[in-house]
Amino acid sequence: MMETCGDNCECKTGDGLFTYPDTFREEFCRTSGLKFEDGRKVSAAEIWRYMTVEAPARFPYKFVDGRSCEVISHDASFFSGVKRNYLGFTSWDRMTEKILNGRPAVSIQFGHPNELYRAVGCEPVGPGFGRMWLWRKVEGQGMKESEQRMYDLMEEYRKSLPAESCNLIASYPATCNEEVPLSFRAPCTVMRCSDIVYAMESCRDDRKLPTHIVDYPVNHYPGEWRIEYLSKQLRNLAVELGKLSGKDVTDDVLFAEIKKYNRLRKLGMECQRMWWSAKVPPTTSEDNFFSGVGAGGMGDVTAATQLMEGARDELTFRIKNGIKGLDVADNAPRVLICGSCACIHCSAIRDAGGVEVAHDDNLSLASLRVKETGDPYYNLAEGLSSLPYELPPEERAEWTAKMVRESRADGVIFVYNWGCNYQSSVSRLVTDIIREHTGVPTTCIEVGELGRMQGSEQLRNRVEAFMEMIS
Amino acid sequence: MALKTLDKFKDALKERPLELADSRLEGKKVIGWIGYYVPEEVIHALGLIPIRIGRGGDDRLAEMGSNYISTQNCIFLRECVGLFAENKDPYVRNLDAVVVDAACLQMYRMSSIIKYYFQVNTLVLGVPRNFYLPDGRDYFQKEVGFLVERLEKIAGQKLDPEKLAASARLYDEITHAVRELYMFPSLYCQPIKWREVFEAVQAGYVLDKEKYLSLLNDLIAELKEQSESCGGVSPEKGVRIFLTGSAIHPGDTKLIDIIEASGGRVVCDNLWSGLAPYIDKKIEGTTLNDIADAYLGRVPAPALPYFDSTSDPRLKILKHLVDEREVNGVIYYTLRYCDSANFKVRNTKNALAGSDVPLLNIHTEYSGSDVGTIRTRVEAFIEMLSATGDKEMRQ
Numbered sequence: 001m002m003e004t005c006g007d008n009c010e011c012k013t014g015d016g017l018f019t020y021p022d023t024f025r026e027e028f029c030r031t032s033g034l035k036f037e038d039g040r041k042v043s044a045a046e047i048w049r050y051m052t053v054e055a056p057a058r059f060p061y062k063f064v065d066g067r068s069c070e071v072i073s074h075d076a077s078f079f080s081g082v083k084r085n086y087l088g089f090t091s092w093d094r095m096t097e098k099i100l101n102g103r104p105a106v107s108i109q110f111g112h113p114n115e116l117y118r119a120v121g122c123e124p125v126g127p128g129f130g131r132m133w134l135w136r137k138v139e140g141q142g143m144k145e146s147e148q149r150m151y152d153l154m155e156e157y158r159k160s161l162p163a164e165s166c167n168l169i170a171s172y173p174a175t176c177n178e179e180v181p182l183s184f185r186a187p188c189t190v191m192r193c194s195d196i197v198y199a200m201e202s203c204r205d206d207r208k209l210p211t212h213i214v215d216y217p218v219n220h221y222p223g224e225w226r227i228e229y230l231s232k233q234l235r236n237l238a239v240e241l242g243k244l245s246g247k248d249v250t251d252d253v254l255f256a257e258i259k260k261y262n263r264l265r266k267l268g269m270e271c272q273r274m275w276w277s278a279k280v281p282p283t284t285s286e287d288n289f290f291s292g293v294g295a296g297g298m299g300d301v302t303a304a305t306q307l308m309e310g311a312r313d314e315l316t317f318r319i320k321n322g323i324k325g326l327d328v329a330d331n332a333p334r335v336l337i338c339g340s341c342a343c344i345h346c347s348a349i350r351d352a353g354g355v356e357v358a359h360d361d362n363l364s365l366a367s368l369r370v371k372e373t374g375d376p377y378y379n380l381a382e383g384l385s386s387l388p389y390e391l392p393p394e395e396r397a398e399w400t401a402k403m404v405r406e407s408r409a410d411g412v413i414f415v416y417n418w419g420c421n422y423q424s425s426v427s428r429l430v431t432d433i434i435r436e437h438t439g440v441p442t443t444c445i446e447v448g449e450l451g452r453m454q455g456s457e458q459l460r461n462r463v464e465a466f467m468e469m470i471s
Numbered sequence: 472m473a474l475k476t477l478d479k480f481k482d483a484l485k486e487r488p489l490e491l492a493d494s495r496l497e498g499k500k501v502i503g504w505i506g507y508y509v510p511e512e513v514i515h516a517l518g519l520i521p522i523r524i525g526r527g528g529d530d531r532l533a534e535m536g537s538n539y540i541s542t543q544n545c546i547f548l549r550e551c552v553g554l555f556a557e558n559k560d561p562y563v564r565n566l567d568a569v570v571v572d573a574a575c576l577q578m579y580r581m582s583s584i585i586k587y588y589f590q591v592n593t594l595v596l597g598v599p600r601n602f603y604l605p606d607g608r609d610y611f612q613k614e615v616g617f618l619v620e621r622l623e624k625i626a627g628q629k630l631d632p633e634k635l636a637a638s639a640r641l642y643d644e645i646t647h648a649v650r651e652l653y654m655f656p657s658l659y660c661q662p663i664k665w666r667e668v669f670e671a672v673q674a675g676y677v678l679d680k681e682k683y684l685s686l687l688n689d690l691i692a693e694l695k696e697q698s699e700s701c702g703g704v705s706p707e708k709g710v711r712i713f714l715t716g717s718a719i720h721p722g723d724t725k726l727i728d729i730i731e732a733s734g735g736r737v738v739c740d741n742l743w744s745g746l747a748p749y750i751d752k753k754i755e756g757t758t759l760n761d762i763a764d765a766y767l768g769r770v771p772a773p774a775l776p777y778f779d780s781t782s783d784p785r786l787k788i789l790k791h792l793v794d795e796r797e798v799n800g801v802i803y804y805t806l807r808y809c810d811s812a813n814f815k816v817r818n819t820k821n822a823l824a825g826s827d828v829p830l831l832n833i834h835t836e837y838s839g840s841d842v843g844t845i846r847t848r849v850e851a852f853i854e855m856l857s858a859t860g861d862k863e864m865r866q
Contacts, residue, residue: 162805162813189600189776194576197600198814201776205821211778215600215607218573225613226597232606393583416543421808424541425580429587446543 017056017063020048020076028079032310034087034303036094044079047086055089061143062089071143071347073286075326078318080311081287084298087307091299092136098123104183104244105129107175109196110341111361111389112188113368114297116380119257120238121245122184127196129182130174131157161202165195166419167448168341172199176207184244185209186237190216191390192341192361194422212240216384219392231381238377254376260301261370267308268294268366272358274315276407281332282318283325285346285356295365329353333470336360336409338400338430340416340423342447348460352467357407360400364389393426397433404438411470412442413463441470474697476690477667480674483686487677488561494520500625501565505551505581506572507743507772508598508611510762513619514570515680516638517626522562523676524569525551527723530837532557539584545809546836547720548581555589562677568592568625570618575774575811594621602767602775615763636757641680648687649675649749655694657711657738657796662697663690665714665737666727669745673721709736710856713793715819716804716832717773717812718744725842726804726833726849733850734857739796741789742804743772750788774811785815786822793828799856800829802849807836829856 025048033043042050056063062072062085072085099105106122107129117124131153138149158170165172175182189197197213214233217226238249271290275282290311297304317323327350335349338360349356364387371379384390388399404412414431416424424446431442443466447459491501502514503524514521526532527547536552554560569591571582582593597614599607619630649672656665671690675683712735719726719742730737741747747770754765770788777783793801801823805813813834820830831852835841 160817162810162816164808164810164813190576195810195814197776198810201778202814202817204778204818205780213600213776213778215610217597217610218576218579219595219597223613223617225610229599229606229610229613233601236606393580394587416541419543421541421543421545421810422576422580424543425577426583427541428539429584433587 017060018072018074019056019063020052020082024076024079025052028076028082031079032306034083034306037300037302042086044083047083050090051082051086055086058139059089061141061146064143071286071345073284073326075284075287077326078283078287078314080307080314081283081289083307083310084287084289084293087298087300087303092132095123095125095299099181104241105181106184106186106241106244107182109187109189109191109193111192111365111387113261113365113370113380113384114301115257115261115370116234116238116254117186117241118301119254120241120249121247122241125182127169127172127175127187127199130177130180131171133180134174134177160206161199164419165199166193166340166421167417168420169193169195169199170419172196173203173206175209176203178207182209184241185211186214186241188214188216188384190218192422193420195419210240210244212237216390227378227381227385230385231375231378234380235377251376255372257301258370258376258380259372260305261297262372264297264301264305264308265294265366265368267305267312268292269363271308271312271315272363272366273406274312274319276357278315278319280322280324280330281328281334281355282315282323284328285325285350287325288356288358291358291362291366295362325355328355333410333467334408335467335470336400336404336407336412337415338412338434339414339427339444340420342415342417342420344413344415344445344447344459344463345456348456348463349467351460352464353471354411354467357409358403360403361389363403364399393429394433396426397430398437400430401434401437404434404440409440411466412440413466414442414444416444416446418446418448441466474663474667474690474693476686476693477671479689480671480686483678483682484674487679488565490679491520491522491562491565495565495567500567502622502625503562503566503569504571505569506574506578506596506598507748507774508572508574508766509570509596510615510618510766512635512638512642512762513615513630513759514622515641516635517619517622517628517630518634519567519622519626521680522566524554524560524562524566525720526554526560527718527720528725528837529553529722530839533837539588540581543808544580545575545577545717546806547718547723547809548577550837551581552584555585555591558589566591568594568622570594570596570622572596572598574598574772577808577810578774592625594618598775599767600775602771603777608764608767611767612760612763615759615766619759630759632758635759635762639754639757639762641684643754645675645680645684645687646749646752648684648691649746651691652687652694653739653746653749655698656736658698660698661736661738662694664731665739666724666731669719669740670721672745709734710853711736711738711797711799712853713738713789713796713798713801713828714740714742714745714804715789715801716742716816717806717809718742719804720744723837725835725837725839726802726845729842729846729849730802730853733846733853735800735849735853738798739792741770741785741792746792747772747788750792772811773815780818780822783818783822786819789819790822790826793823793826798828799859800831800852802852803830803832805832805834807834827859 029045031044035041104122108124154171157173160173332355334357370383414427427444501520511521532553533549535556536549573579585591586593599610601607655663
């Protein structure tokens with residue numbers, strides 16, 4: 001395996017876009033490709049070609065030197081990072097193909113594990129699906145154009161909701177656009193967000209879609225009845241979704257899916273812990289995707305698992321040889337992000353000389369282990385009820401403090417979206433407890449438009465000030 | 472004509488903090504509660520003293536609360552946190568525990584904040600989002616059962632079914648009395664202002680319940696007497712306004728002052744801090760489960776979502792009241808970041824679109840900076856309604 005490409009690497013195309021340097025191509029192409037759930041395969045050579053030819057043409061905003069959430073890592077020497085970007089870039093195409101071939105798209109809440117939906121033959125999509133569907137109709141745009149378009153769509157659909165709705169939920173009414181191929185609404189209420197069900201309620205007459213809410217008890221224990229309550233709802237949901245997809249899900253089918261996701265989540269946490277244990281950060285923040293991929297599966301659990309197995313090997317090599325991620329500063333302050341469904345793009349931390357160790361939301365879901373025997377619905381309910389991110393705030397904070405210690409974070413940033421009252425409400429409480437338990441400095445940052453282009457300078461100023469403090 | 476019983480309410484309120492302090496010295500426990508689904512009967516039956524906490528309209532306290540809960544949260548809850556932070560409110564100072572229902576998720580979050588920062592013993596009561604399904608009802612029964620277990624520990628005694636039945640009867644009488652009382656502001660002679668009814672009902676949340684019932688009955692008797700003398704004839708006309716939306720709490724008088732100063736007359740509401748908890752409450756038995764069912768079966772709090780506009784119980788009751796109380800216009804009051812009410816403005820407006828009753832949304836918080844803007848909007852609304860009424864009379 002090669003070392004990082006270094007300072008003198010020429011990785012710019014004539015149009016100013018970043019490109020993976022050709023010096024890595026040959027070795028990359030000798031590595032294994034990816035195999036997907038439907039049996040299709042893609043070779044490493046095909047991945048390289050896609051990432052150097054097709055992707056920059058379709059998604060130029062991801063290849064700029066900008067400060068967008070979308071920009072990818074430039075570390076071509078970390079092959080799993082390139083493959084992960086490929087998986088991410090192409091996941092929308094695969095999902096679209098499935099939906100257009102008749103697989104029902106089901107709108108769910110973020111943070112909900114996917115196995116139940118997939119076992120029953122449905123495609124789970126997040127609250128931003130409507131906006132993304134409309135946004136993706138146009139390709140080939142630069143960063144400013146693409147982000148402005150995203151912003152315009154949000155504002156267009158916000159008109160159906162109160163001005164104070166969270167920036168993520170503001171575009172939820174886009175799911176009512178008949179162009180958006182959505183079949184069912186089945187959010188898990190009360191998980192992480194108070195706005196999504198209100199948005200659904202507000203738009204209830206705009207587009208008639210079958211709806212089945214899964215009520216998630218706020219207090220999870222003690223109380224066996226709470227798990228039974230959730231378990232019954234998940235079972236009922238499976239029946240409803242089965243009617244939609246025509247698939248009668250058996251316990252065995254569901255267990256098979258649970259096992260696949262358990263394996264991926266376990267791998268995700270294993271890689272995450274390897275990264276944390278390294279003397280120097282073995283990848284860039286952007287390539288520190290392990291708990292994130294472990295948590296979600298990027299739309300294809302088979303390919304994601306294969307990706308993570310490769311990543312584990314690469315991490316082992318890098319850690320053994322003391323290889324640092326591209327452009328990661330020496331003694332870079334380590335930051336753990338927690339908070340709501342918003343992000344602080346890694347570049348803001350990197351430019352301030354730091355490195356991101358993880359996001360608590362991803363760690364929470366990647367930590368989930370659903371029992372693999374007994375009643376699968378009960379097991380899922382039990383697992384969901386124990387997600388650290390969803391615990392009462394004091395317990396969530398204590399768990400996050402544990403993650404801070406384990407990841408050897410030097411600072412914690414609690415980030416929340418403008419309008420997100422459920423997460424912002426406990427930002428001070430969570431960070432106070434973390435500081436009390438770990439002694440690590442913390443800060444709370446509100447972001448506009450999900451930390452994208454809008455308001456990014458303010459965000460950077462605050463991140464930089466915090467990084468200076470913890471350096 | 473001044474109502475003598477209202478003075479008695481005021482006197483009782485003045486005496487109440489001292490009464491509570493004395494009761495605590497005698498070993499009685501005071502349980503604060505906040506929300507819509509907390510079954511007060513249970514607290515009462517255990518020999519505990521139930522007190523609903525929370526005030527509105529004080530920007531200073533809201534600012535104080537904002538040191539602990541984000542400014543992206545509902546102004547009422549920020550003020551509630553401020554009450555605990557300041558710790559001067561006589562009711563807050565006398566609490567042994569606080570029960571918070573989790574229908575409003577921001578309220579649930581507030582429970583964590585007052586527990587952590589002010590060491591308040593908080594008991595959370597889970598509330599199902601699918602309250603209309605049998606599974607939701609079963610879940611709530613179990614949540615109420617669990618609440619009772621925790622309250623029994625505080626009370627140092629088990630819940631006695633006979634005492635529960637007696638408390639249920641007492642509260643049922645209060646429910647009926649409040650419903651009856653709420654008819655008076657909508658009478659054309661209006662022997663009592665809606666504001667006065669509202670204040671009496673708010674007083675009831677802190678007063679001793681037997682005393683409260685007695686005062687309610689006295690007030691109703693006095694009002695009946697006065698109504699007979701005015702013969703149902705309106706001594707002063709005014710545009711008949713219905714209030715809906717976010718809760719209005721004691722101290723939050725900005726909008727009411729403006730409506731009254733603009734020639735409007737509030738005749739009714741369906742606020743969860745007003746008539747809503749009483750309007751269709753019906754306990755079918757005297758067991759704990761009967762009480763849980765009755766609470767969950769009431770018109771739902773705005774915090775609970777509902778996805779079918781054709782059977783929406785909130786809108787049904789709203790339309791019924793608007794019709795029954797001969798309302799001219801609806802003012803939909805929303806507090807900043809009170810999402811549960813804010814997100815419902817659109818559907819409520821749509822529901823009234825086919826009727827002759829227009830809706831005005833007033834979105835505000837507790838500062839005085841928007842008084843002028845709100846006054847202009849309310850005045851214009853009332854002028855419009857007056858003009859419509861005059862035109863109809865001419866026709």
